[in-house]
Amino acid sequence: xxxxxxxACWARVWNFLFPPKVHGxxxxxxxxxxxxxxxxxxxxxxSALGWIAGGYLGSWASRTACxxxxxxxxxxxxxxxxxxxxxxxxxxxxxxxxxVRIGESFFSPLLAWPVAGLAIGVLGAFAYRRRRAxxxxxxAGPLLGxxxxxxxxxxxxxxxxxxNDSRVSAETLLGGAVGFGLLLLTGTALAGRWxxxxxxxGGGL
Amino acid sequence: xxxSSVSEPLNRRGFLRMSAGxxxxxxxxxxSGCALTSRMCRVVPPNPFVAAGKPLLVIVQGDDMGAMLxxxxxxxxxxxxxxxxxREAIFRGxxxxxxxxxxxxxxxxxxxxxxxxKRAGLTxxxxxxxxxxxxxxxxxxxxxxxxxxxxxxxxxxxxPVLARDFADPDEFVFVRxxxxxxxxxxxxxxxxxxxxxxxxxxxxxxxxxxxxFSCCLKMHFGSVAMADRMLIHAKDDSGRSGLFQQRLVHFxxxxxxxxxxxxxRAVLTRGGPALGGGAEIxxxxxxxxxxxDMVAVDSYCARLLAQLDPTFGVDMATTQLKHAAAxxxxxxxxxxxxxxxxxx
Numbered sequence: 001x002x003x004x005x006x007x008a009c010w011a012r013v014w015n016f017l018f019p020p021k022v023h024g025x026x027x028x029x030x031x032x033x034x035x036x037x038x039x040x041x042x043x044x045x046x047s048a049l050g051w052i053a054g055g056y057l058g059s060w061a062s063r064t065a066c067x068x069x070x071x072x073x074x075x076x077x078x079x080x081x082x083x084x085x086x087x088x089x090x091x092x093x094x095x096x097x098x099x100v101r102i103g104e105s106f107f108s109p110l111l112a113w114p115v116a117g118l119a120i121g122v123l124g125a126f127a128y129r130r131r132r133a134x135x136x137x138x139x140a141g142p143l144l145g146x147x148x149x150x151x152x153x154x155x156x157x158x159x160x161x162x163x164n165d166s167r168v169s170a171e172t173l174l175g176g177a178v179g180f181g182l183l184l185l186t187g188t189a190l191a192g193r194w195x196x197x198x199x200x201x202g203g204g205l
Numbered sequence: 206x207x208x209s210s211v212s213e214p215l216n217r218r219g220f221l222r223m224s225a226g227x228x229x230x231x232x233x234x235x236x237s238g239c240a241l242t243s244r245m246c247r248v249v250p251p252n253p254f255v256a257a258g259k260p261l262l263v264i265v266q267g268d269d270m271g272a273m274l275x276x277x278x279x280x281x282x283x284x285x286x287x288x289x290x291x292r293e294a295i296f297r298g299x300x301x302x303x304x305x306x307x308x309x310x311x312x313x314x315x316x317x318x319x320x321x322x323k324r325a326g327l328t329x330x331x332x333x334x335x336x337x338x339x340x341x342x343x344x345x346x347x348x349x350x351x352x353x354x355x356x357x358x359x360x361x362x363x364x365p366v367l368a369r370d371f372a373d374p375d376e377f378v379f380v381r382x383x384x385x386x387x388x389x390x391x392x393x394x395x396x397x398x399x400x401x402x403x404x405x406x407x408x409x410x411x412x413x414x415x416x417x418f419s420c421c422l423k424m425h426f427g428s429v430a431m432a433d434r435m436l437i438h439a440k441d442d443s444g445r446s447g448l449f450q451q452r453l454v455h456f457x458x459x460x461x462x463x464x465x466x467x468x469x470r471a472v473l474t475r476g477g478p479a480l481g482g483g484a485e486i487x488x489x490x491x492x493x494x495x496x497x498d499m500v501a502v503d504s505y506c507a508r509l510l511a512q513l514d515p516t517f518g519v520d521m522a523t524t525q526l527k528h529a530a531a532x533x534x535x536x537x538x539x540x541x542x543x544x545x546x547x548x549x
Contacts (some may be wrong), residue, residue, distance in 0.1 A: 108341050161439050165389045170374045170432035
C-alpha cells in the first residue's frame with residue numbers, strides 16, 4: 001500500500017477514535033487539547049502510582065483510595081483545572097475510603113471501585129458542556145471503572161500464568177487498579193470527543 | 206465553519222515510538238523491581254535432632270496426647286537445641302477448612318508443644334495462619350480459626366494467633382533457590398522467612414488433586430501467598446505434569462521448619478483436604494511422629510497412609526519425596542534415618 005494512503009487510513013482511524021474538536025466559532029478550547037494517548041498513559045500511570053503510594057500508607061483501603069484519588073487527579077490535570085483536580089482527588093479518595101470500609105463489613109471492599117468510578121464520573125461531568133456528555137460519563141463511570149478493574153485483574157493473572165511468575169500474580173490488584181484508571185480515562189476522553197465536541201465538517205480530516 | 210483541528214493526529218511512527226518507550230520503561234521497572242525484591246531462601250542450621258549422623262524419626266504410640274508428646278520430645282533428646290536458635294518460635298498449623306481435627310490441627314497439640322518449648326527455655330510462640338483475606342467480608346484471615354474456636358482457645362492459652370491476609374503482597378517476601386528447576390521465586394510469608402524457629406504441626410491426610418497426600422511438605426501451601434497457590438493450581442491442578450508436586454516442595458523449602466510434629470491419632474482418608482467427596486476419618490491410629498527432617502516424616506507418613514487408605518499408594522508421593530531429597534530438605538530413604546518407635 002502506498003505510504004500516503006496508509007497515512008490517510010491511519011489518520012482516519014485516529015480521527016474516528018478521537019475526533020478533532022472545535023467550538024462553533026472555530027476557536028480552540030484551551031483545556032481540551034490533549035490527545036487520546038495522553039489520557040490512556042495518564043490513566044495507567046496515575047492509578048498505578050496511586051496504588052503503589054497507597055501501599056506505603058496501609059493496606060487495601062489506602063491503596064484503593066489513593067489509586068482512585070490519583071485517577072481523579074489525572075482527570076482534572078488533563079482538563080487543565082489543577083484546583084478542581086486537587087479537590088476532586090481528595091473527594092474521590094474519601095468516597096473510596098468510605099466505600100472500602102462499608103465493603104469490609106458488606107460483601108467486599110472491592111465495591112469501592114464502582115463507587116469511585118461514579119465519583120470520578122460526577123467529577124468529570126463538570127468538564128463537559130453538553131448534557132448528553134455529562135449524563136453519559138456519570139452513567140458510564142462506574143461501569144467503565146468496574147470493567148477496567150476486572151479486565152486489568154484478569155489480564156495480569158493471565159500474564160502471570162503465561163510467565164509462570166508469582167511476582168506478577170501477586171500484583172493482580174495493581175493490574176486491576178491500572179485497568180480502572182486506564183479504561184475510565186480512555187472512556188472519559190472518548191465520550192468527551194464523541195458527545196461533547198462539535199465535529200469539524202467533513203469528518204475533521 | 207472552521208475546519209481547524211485542536212490537535213494533530215498522532216502518526217503511526219510517533220504512536221509506535223511512544224508505545225515502545227512506555228513498554229520499555231515499564232518492563233525495565235518491573236525487571237529491576239523483581240531483581241531487587243527477590244532473596245535467597247531462609248537459611249537454617251543443620252537438623253539438631255540426629256543420632257550417629259542419621260536424622261531421628263520418633264514415632265510415639267499411645268492414648269494420651271500430652272504423654273505421647275513428652276515421650277517423643279525426650280526421645281528426640283529434648284528441645285534445648287531449638288532454644289539456642291532464638292527466643293520465640295512460630296507455629297504453622299493446617300487450617301485449610303472450618304472442620305475440626307483431623308482435617309485441621311488440634312489446638313490442644315499447639316498448646317502442648319508451646320508448653321514444651323517454654324519448658325526448654327523459649328519465651329514464647331505464636332501461631333501463623335494465612336487462610337483468608339480482607340478483600341471478602343465473609344473470609345477475613347481469622348475466619349476459619351474463629352469458627353473452629355482455635356483463635357479463642359490459643360489466645361486464652363497464651364499462644365498469640367497471627368492471622369494474616371493471603372492476598373496482601375506486603376505480607377510476603379519473594380525467595381528463590383538456584384537449585385529449583387523452576388527458577389521463579391516463591392512468595393513466602395515475611396514472618397516465617399525472618400523467624401529464628403519454625404515449628405510445623407501438620408495433620409496426615411489424603412489430598413485429591415495434584416498433591417495426593419498432605420503432611421509436612423504439602424502443608425506449606427498455606428505458608429505462601431495466594432498468588433503462588435493460584436498459579437500452581439492454574440498450571441497443573443491435576444498434578445499430571447509433576448509441576449504441582451515439585452512446586453509444593455519449593456514452598457516447603459522456603460520455610461524449612463526446624464521441628465515437625467505430625468498428629469496422626471486420626472487420619473483423613475479416601476479424600477481431602479477436607480471432609481466431603483467420599484473422605485473418611487480413620488480413628489484409633491494413635492500416633493505422633495516427631496522429627497527435624499520433614500522428608501523423612503513424609504516418607505514414613507506416606508507408608509502409614511497407604512496402610513489405611515486403599516485409594517492411596519506410596520508411589521503417589523514418590524515425585525515430591527524424591528524432589529525434596531534431591532534439594533537437600535531431608536532423607537526420603539528410611540534406611541538412612543534412625544527410627545525410634547516407642548509407646549507412651
